[in-house]
Amino acid sequence: MKIYHNPKCSKSRQTLAIIEGETSSFEIIEYLKNPLSEEEIIVLLSKLNIKPVELVRTQETIWKENYKGKELTKTEIINAMVENPKLIKRPIVVKNNKAIIGRPPENVLSLFA
Numbered sequence: 001m002k003i004y005h006n007p008k009c010s011k012s013r014q015t016l017a018i019i020e021g022e023t024s025s026f027e028i029i030e031y032l033k034n035p036l037s038e039e040e041i042i043v044l045l046s047k048l049n050i051k052p053v054e055l056v057r058t059q060e061t062i063w064k065e066n067y068k069g070k071e072l073t074k075t076e077i078i079n080a081m082v083e084n085p086k087l088i089k090r091p092i093v094v095k096n097n098k099a100i101i102g103r104p105p106e107n108v109l110s111l112f113a
Helices: 010-022 038-048 061-066 074-083 105-112
Strands: 002-005 027-030 092-095 098-101
Touching: 002 010, 010 105, 038 074, 038 092, 038 098, 092 105, 098 105
Parallel strands: 002 027
Antiparallel strands: 002 092, 092 098
């Protein structure tokens, strides 16, 4: 199990606390310190079963100023997240071939069912 985590985010911290209550076997990836590659984002999108734009934090200033309202390809959206990891919704929890966005944090409990 992995959590793509931002320690400054309250939802990310709450999700991490839920995971810690369920298991001691997990990896924390601070994706702002260790940005994800294009391939890693593509794998996450597949596990989440969502389109690239659904993983974007569209209220971020970076998105509003540079990408909002533009016709972007899936690759361009993924590259925007590679270049600006802050655009990636958080937290993301991965277990085997399934992933969940921890918003709300309780969403992660389905991975333990």
